[in-house]
Amino acid sequence: MPGVLEIRDLHKKFDTHHVINGFSLDVVEGTLSCLVGPNGAGKTTLMDLISGRLKPTSGSVNFRGFELTGMSENQIAKCGVGRKFQVPAVFKDLSVEENLEVAYSHVTNPIRNMFRFSDAGMKRRLDEVCLLVGLQDRLHTEAGLLSHGETQWLEIGMVLMQEPQLLLLDEPIAGMTEVEVEKTARLLREIRKSATLIVVEHDMGFVRQIADVVTVMHMGSLLAQGRIDEIEADPKVRDVYLGTEEEIA
Numbered sequence: 001m002p003g004v005l006e007i008r009d010l011h012k013k014f015d016t017h018h019v020i021n022g023f024s025l026d027v028v029e030g031t032l033s034c035l036v037g038p039n040g041a042g043k044t045t046l047m048d049l050i051s052g053r054l055k056p057t058s059g060s061v062n063f064r065g066f067e068l069t070g071m072s073e074n075q076i077a078k079c080g081v082g083r084k085f086q087v088p089a090v091f092k093d094l095s096v097e098e099n100l101e102v103a104y105s106h107v108t109n110p111i112r113n114m115f116r117f118s119d120a121g122m123k124r125r126l127d128e129v130c131l132l133v134g135l136q137d138r139l140h141t142e143a144g145l146l147s148h149g150e151t152q153w154l155e156i157g158m159v160l161m162q163e164p165q166l167l168l169l170d171e172p173i174a175g176m177t178e179v180e181v182e183k184t185a186r187l188l189r190e191i192r193k194s195a196t197l198i199v200v201e202h203d204m205g206f207v208r209q210i211a212d213v214v215t216v217m218h219m220g221s222l223l224a225q226g227r228i229d230e231i232e233a234d235p236k237v238r239d240v241y242l243g244t245e246e247e248i249a
């Protein structure tokens, strides 16, 4: 099946340090892929290259026919690629609703910010997103007063305001309670109904819960890709990442 995202022979060097080393990948539309691999494998750098935060040394990142490598971060966002970082970047003094409004205006058009209260499209999206991330009862709460989990969901909501077709998430459950993790798993499966997701994740229990496809990186290259059971049984993945059976369990 053709990929909605096609990465070909991607390289990124920081001086002499070859961090992404001939990485190629096809991501199928409507799937939730988990990107795993040892510390320093290049996962975050890869997300930075897809979202335009970094420029590759060479290679191609094609999303829905658009070559992203020559585009700015903002242009890439407008093409439908949304990114959520591990550390939330919400505006703590603004309410949940205001944060979502700002996120909507930011990508559509900054000038829209001035007219946001009369924007019916934004209101519709705000209602949809609040319901999806479960913050409909916290609309008027200052973001700084939210729990850790709620803050993460707000930030996911802020990215969703831009209606991304591809959503990149960096370790979304870091620091969450068990209940929050369950809720986040449900949320990501729900988002998957209308978008493709790539989630960088270390927690293999969570990966088992959510992933359609698992992509394993090692030293800047693709080591393996497949269903979770295939990945967990793959000797080369066990060698460099998962370790022994006891460690997997």
Ligand SMILES: Nc1ncnc2c1ncn2[C@@H]1O[C@H](COP(=O)(O)OP(=O)(O)OP(=O)(O)O)[C@@H](O)[C@H]1O
Pocket: 014, 017, 019, 037, 038, 039, 040, 041, 042, 043, 044, 045, 046
């Ligand atoms: N701006 C930079 N300059 C130099 N080296 C960098 C830079 N950014 C990342 N690196 C190096 O690139 C390598 C890959 O880092 P990256 O953060 O992408 O790995 P990762 O797989 O996300 O690791 P982790 O799971 O620990 O977050 C590391 O050795 C890191 O030190």
